[in-house]
Amino acid sequence: MDFLGLFNYWVVVILMMVGLYIVIAHKNLVKKLIGINIFQTSIFILFISMGKVTGGTAPILSEANPVYSSPLPHVLILTAIVVGISTTALGLAIVIRIYHAYGTVEDDEIQRELSD
Amino acid sequence: MINSHLPVLQVLLPLIAAPLCVILRQSVLSWLFATLICFLSFIISCVLFNQVLESGVISYALGGWLSPWGIEYRLDKLTAFMLLIINGVAAIVLLGARESIADEISSDRLYLFYTAFLLNLTGVLGVIMTGDAFNLFVFIEIASLSSYAMISIGNDRRCLYAAFKYLIFGTIGASFILISVGLLYAVTGTLNMVDIFQRLPDVENTKTLTTALVFFVVGIGIKAAIFPLHLWLPDAYSYSPSIVSTFLAGTTTKVFVYVLIRFIYSVFGYETVFVQEAMSHVLMILACAGILYGSYLAIQQDSLKRLLAYSSVAQLGYMLLGISLATEAGLAAGLIHVFNHAIIKVALFLSVIIIIFYTKTDSISKLAGLAKTMPLLMLSFLIGGLSLIGVPLTAGFVSKWFLIKASFENGYWGLVVVIVFSSVLAIIYIWKFIEVAYFKEPDKVVIAIDGNQKTPYLLLFSLFVFVIANVYFGLDSSLNVDMANAIAQDFYLDFVVQ
Numbered sequence: 043m044d045f046l047g048l049f050n051y052w053v054v055v056i057l058m059m060v061g062l063y064i065v066i067a068h069k070n071l072v073k074k075l076i077g078i079n080i081f082q083t084s085i086f087i088l089f090i091s092m093g094k095v096t097g098g099t100a101p102i103l104s105e106a107n108p109v110y111s112s113p114l115p116h117v118l119i120l121t122a123i124v125v126g127i128s129t130t131a132l133g134l135a136i137v138i139r140i141y142h143a144y145g146t147v148e149d150d151e152i153q154r155e156l157s158d
Numbered sequence: 159m160i161n162s163h164l165p166v167l168q169v170l171l172p173l174i175a176a177p178l179c180v181i182l183r184q185s186v187l188s189w190l191f192a193t194l195i196c197f198l199s200f201i202i203s204c205v206l207f208n209q210v211l212e213s214g215v216i217s218y219a220l221g222g223w224l225s226p227w228g229i230e231y232r233l234d235k236l237t238a239f240m241l242l243i244i245n246g247v248a249a250i251v252l253l254g255a256r257e258s259i260a261d262e263i264s265s266d267r268l269y270l271f272y273t274a275f276l277l278n279l280t281g282v283l284g285v286i287m288t289g290d291a292f293n294l295f296v297f298i299e300i301a302s303l304s305s306y307a308m309i310s311i312g313n314d315r316r317c318l319y320a321a322f323k324y325l326i327f328g329t330i331g332a333s334f335i336l337i338s339v340g341l342l343y344a345v346t347g348t349l350n351m352v353d354i355f356q357r358l359p360d361v362e363n364t365k366t367l368t369t370a371l372v373f374f375v376v377g378i379g380i381k382a383a384i385f386p387l388h389l390w391l392p393d394a395y396s397y398s399p400s401i402v403s404t405f406l407a408g409t410t411t412k413v414f415v416y417v418l419i420r421f422i423y424s425v426f427g428y429e430t431v432f433v434q435e436a437m438s439h440v441l442m443i444l445a446c447a448g449i450l451y452g453s454y455l456a457i458q459q460d461s462l463k464r465l466l467a468y469s470s471v472a473q474l475g476y477m478l479l480g481i482s483l484a485t486e487a488g489l490a491a492g493l494i495h496v497f498n499h500a501i502i503k504v505a506l507f508l509s510v511i512i513i514i515f516y517t518k519t520d521s522i523s524k525l526a527g528l529a530k531t532m533p534l535l536m537l538s539f540l541i542g543g544l545s546l547i548g549v550p551l552t553a554g555f556v557s558k559w560f561l562i563k564a565s566f567e568n569g570y571w572g573l574v575v576v577i578v579f580s581s582v583l584a585i586i587y588i589w590k591f592i593e594v595a596y597f598k599e600p601d602k603v604v605i606a607i608d609g610n611q612k613t614p615y616l617l618l619f620s621l622f623v624f625v626i627a628n629v630y631f632g633l634d635s636s637l638n639v640d641m642a643n644a645i646a647q648d649f650y651l652d653f654v655v656q
Contacts, residue, residue, distance in 0.1 A: 065326060078329050085333055089340050115343075118292050122336060125299045129329050132303055136310050136322050143315035152319055 050091035057084035069149040071140065075133045082126045089115040089122070164209070165218040165231045168202050168241065169284045171195060176276040185268035189256045192272040196249040199279065203241040210238040217289070225289065226350040232289030236645045239493070240286045240416050243500050247408040248279050251504060254620030255401045257612075258511045262312055262399040271311050275405070277304035282413050291339045291349045291425070294417070298335065298381065302328045305410060309398040320393035327380055327390040334377030341370035342425070351425050355653070358427055363434065371426055375437065378421070382414030384478055385448030388471045392455075395467035400514055403463060404507035407470055408500045415477050415496055419489070422481070428654040432484040441482035446576045449475035453583035457590070462510045462520040465587055466503065469546065472580060473499045479573065480561055486646045487564035493642035495557035498545075498631065502554055505542040505624035509535055512617055516607050522591050527600030531607055536595050538625045543588035545628045548581050552632035556639065 057080060064077025093112035101113040137147055144152050160167075175195040179188040210216060210233050218231040252275065263271055281301025288294050306328065310321035343349055345366050346357040361367055376387070383391040391411075395403040422431045431437045452472030459465040477499070480492025512535055513528070514520050529536040545552035558577060565573040631638060 062330075065330070071322060074326060078326065081330070082333055085336055085340065088337065092340065092344050115340075121292075121296060125296065125332075128303055129299070129325070132306055133322065133325050133329075136306070136318055136325065139310065140318045140322060143318055156316060156319065 050087065054084045054088045054091070057081075057087065071137045071147045071149065072134070074149075075130060075137070078133070079126065079130060082122070082129075086119045086122060086126075089119045161205070161209070163218075164202055164206055165216060165233060165287060166220060168199065168206065169231075169280060169287055171199055171202070172276040172283070173280040176273045176280065179269055179273040179276060183269050185260070185265060186256070188269040188272045189252075189259075192276055193249070193252050195276060196245070196252050196279065199283070200245040200249040203238070203245040206233060207238040207242050209233075210235055226348050226353045229293050230289040230350060230352075231287045232352070233287065234645075235641070235648055236416070236419070236493075237286055239497075239641055239645060240413070241283065243412065243497055244279075244282055244286065244409050247500055247504055248275075248405065250620050250623050251401065251405050251408065251508070254508065254614070254617035257614035257617050258515055259399065259401050261515060262314075262401075264313055267311055271308065271399075274304045274307045274311065278308060278405075278410075282409055285413050285417060289351050291342060291351055291354065293349075295332065295336050295339055298417075299332055301410065301413070302332060302381070305402075305406060308402045308405075309394050312397070312399040312402075314397055316393075317397040317399070320390075320397045324390040324394045327387075331377045331380030331387075334373045334380070338370045338374035338377060341366050341373070345370075351420075354425050355427060358425075358430065362430065367426075367430065371431065371437070374421060374426075375418075375440075378414055378418050379444075382411050382418060383471060383474060385444055385451055385471060385475065388448070388452075388474075391471060392464055392467040395470065396461055396464040400463065400507065400511040403467070404504055404511065407466070407507055408504040411470065411474060412477075412496050412500055415474070415481075415492075418478075419481060419492070423489075423649050423653045428484070438482045438484040441478055442570075442573075445475045445478035445482055446573070447475075448472060448478070449576060449580045450583075453580045453587070456587040457583060459587075460522050462513070462522060462591065463507075465522075465591075466506055466510065469584070469587065470503060472584075473503070473546075475580075476557070476561060476577075479577075480564065483564050483568055483570070485564060485568060486650045487560070487567055489649060490639075490642040490646035491557065491560040491564045493645055494560050494635075494639055497638045497642070498553040498557040501624050501627045501631065502542060502545045505621065505628055506539065506546065508617065508621040508624060509539040509542060512614065512621065513539075515614055515617070516611065517603050519603060522594055524601060524603045525591070526594050526598035527604050528595040530600055531604055535621075536592075538621055539595075540592060541625050541628055543592065545632065547584045547588055550632070551629070553628045553635070555632055556635040560639070 061077045061081030061084060065074050068074055093115035095109055095111045098109045098111040099107045101110040141147050144155050146152060172195055179192060182188040182191055216233040219225060220229040220231060259268065259271060278301055281297050281304060284297030285294060285301060288297060306321050306325045309324060310318050342354055345361045345364065346354050348354055348357065379387040395407060449472045452468050452475060456465050456468035459468060477492045477495050480488045480495060510520055517525065545554035548554040548558040562574050562577055
């Protein structure tokens, strides 16, 4: 097992699990959103690190530097970041409305309010 | 000239119309405008349907960038069939939406509902049309984000929590799909679905491909509410404004079933999914468990919307069951049920909307004796219910018939037992309401129904369209059955190596 060769994937998996753990374990809705964000960031890193070519430069064709990293993943992730931001924004907006409606953003307290 | 650009117009039309709704502001105006757009979109999908039947697969290069460099919109028979279902449901549901929506959403937010509705339609249509794996993810997120907004727009405070739950689940699901697309890109170097399909044989039997498939199935499982990943669905359907639940039940989950079929056959390929990974058994077990679990929980519900939501979980099981048989007949049966379930569930939800419109409640126990005051409405519910159970002469019977036939052909006797048994469970949960409404003395809620209240004619019209469709497709099922068979045949000719 080439641990160092797969270094980027280890980072991705650890970040992903940290994010998922926060989403599942934390009762606070804002913290859940933070968890989702970390989770999504790990996927961004997965994509971007995938496009790296050793010794590659920015994708500008020139005689001096014939090797360049793949630009496509960067472009995809730019779109994915926008999607992620919209999700976070919408999530926070819903959390604000939840706070107005229930007076709390703690999962268990909302559940208690709902069952009353 | 315009004909050749119809594929992109189909998606762009609601996308451009959505912000215009915000500018219009006035609720009746934006309703008229949105409905007009939906009907235009429906007409476009009819024309596209004809074009596909006449000339076969249509490929549209977005912005003139040819695939595999640019994004390709690809229309085959399945695409055209799904466009027709989605646009039909959207147009007719929105036509009747105004009266019910005005009741359940505060008036200063109405135009925002129509904006979100059109954005959702954009996303859903885009998911169907696109031939690019990453573009698919973007459209899935457009559809999902707008549906979170639509769910949370209601006055009931429970819908906020339901929307948040759906947001968390949905984002994880979409992220899983994104991982899957990333891994596919890593092994094939392309995002175009046709290209991925052609290059996959080179990387067969790699762990990356297996990982991509598993991430994809789990991700789409969350989005399509396949048991046991359905936990967001009952809350989202029962607490959101009724029109939203109707629209979501008729379109969103169906679209994700479509994405599942699309990826199994024309991206990962039959060989990878069913032969190497034995996915069919996994899906089959989940489908059966979902059918039984959904029906069982539906029986225990008192709220009509919640009952229909759990029944949706069960009905999704039927579609999945058809797909999991991994045969031409099974795929056709699944597709027939996608069509039939859309008209059945929308008919049932629309009758519940009218019940809520008059009585302001959807609790079964409070609706005793409803049939005496609203006989026609209860008859509509009864026909929808019979169709859900699968009684002959209704649309539901046709899909169950083909599903049972497909299971027999494969020699799965157990599945036939599951289907018949779950039909019995469906009789129980539909009967629960029918009994209360027909054979009990009117209760105070029903007696209090105001006879002078304005009749929601358009809503009734939408309901009758779907009820008549249920009977029509039960008597003459040639249209949807022939189409589903033709799609399955094409898929097995094009994508499955014999």
